[in-house]
Amino acid sequence: MSSDKISIFWFRRDLRFEDNTALYYALKDKHPVLPLFIFDRNILDDLDNTKDARVTFIYDTVKAMHNQLAEKRVSMLVNYGKPKEVYQELIKKYNIAAVYTNRDYEPYAKERDETIEKLLAEHDIEFNTFKDQVIFEKDEILSNSGDFYKVFTPYKKAWLEKFKKTELNTLSSALSFENWHKTKANSMLSLQDMNFERSDIEIPKNEIDDQLIKKYEEARDYPAREGTSRLGVHLRFGTISIRKLVEEILKVSDTFLSELIWREFYMQILHHNPQVVDKAFKPKYDKISWRNNEDEFQRWCEGKTGYPIVDAGMRELNTIGYMHNRVRMITASFLTKHLLIDWRWGEAYFASKLLDYELANNNGGWQWAAGSGVDAQPYFRIFNPYSQTDKFDKDREYIKKWVPEVDTDDYPEPMVDHKEARERALKVYKKAVSNS
Incomplete structure (x- = not known):
């Protein structure tokens, strides 16, 4: 084990360097940061299609990030395995002071994180999590009685009221920081290493089209038109910041913002139920x-x-x-x-x-x-x-x-x-x- 303490930043549903909350705070801490991504076998082994387009998209995104970091002499660890087993090996290899990551709210993700937090605590390693993929999470929007909302319209009203008092602070690009764990860049896994093949399904571009968003309300219900943003996949995997997206759409479309509020409404329903x-x-x-x-x-x-x-x-x-x-x-x-x-x-x-x-x-x-x-x-x-x-x-x-x-x-x-x-x-x- 190396004697120098490091922090680990664990990428999950936040595959970007721009405005990444937990990554920003990890790099501001005193220990050099080693970036990690795990192709989770608990998820991938259940997929029937070896040409799953989502796996190809994640792989290409992680590979591009890996290459960007390699230019800074930073080695991004990319593992294929079960998270607990990956961390057991990392604990043996590195003197880890803390792990930083952004919160995920799905049942499997919460169970996974509880397991990792318990494992890290046994070795006196901090597990620091941050809100990143939503504007408001869990219990931040509650009724006057302190209960979660079961109807969208009052939830939306409460969401907008709270939003008026909230500052959207987009954070600096992680690539502007120097507090990375510098080492010789390691090699990247291949799709074949994970028993996957490349999908030829095209992923929509990660672009905010102001003109499309302006016309969203009038065009969104007509499937023959180019009336939807197709940004859902980028929100899903965090290749776009929710804060940046909200900043942009506030200028042009209340209807589009309403769709993002629906997303958070369903997330709080899942959290509570x-x-x-x-x-x-x-x-x-x-x-x-x-x-x-x-x-x-x-x-x-x-x-x-x-x-x-x-x-x-x-x-x-x-x-x-x-x-x-x-x-x-x-x-x-x-x-x-x-x-x-x-x-x-x-x-x-x-x-x-x-x-x-x-x-x-x-x-x-x-x-x-x-x-x-x-x-x-x-x-x-x-x-x-x-x-x-x-x-x-x-x-x-x-x-x-x-x-x-x-x-x-x-x-x-x-x-x-x-x-x-x-x-x-x-x-x-x-x-x-x-x-x-």
């Missing part, structure tokens, strides 16, 4: 008699339902790892209401495909569609795919892009009649809710 990962927020909805027909689920996954707007969304998802927000609602409603397939099936499928997948948002969105979640649409509100198409894809541009055979004999008939499916759903939902 970790059971929603696999249970309905409203327990009575766990009594729904789902049909869960596997063949019908497969047709939904493949975009072969006979409902063009649904099929277009699913094919978009399967092809580029993204689905337009309006279409996410339509496809989720179709699965849970038209087919009476458990929202957990759909949520898991989206989780496996979405580049911008975040547990809180995905779970909140699916439970909203199913009627089982916090501030959800009433169960009797069932999207009509045809009227949604007429309203938001009138000229069928989006549909024709993703379902080119839509007007030919090759396109299947609707797998279920809308009116019959709606009546069936109302009957099944009403029975579950009224018997509770």
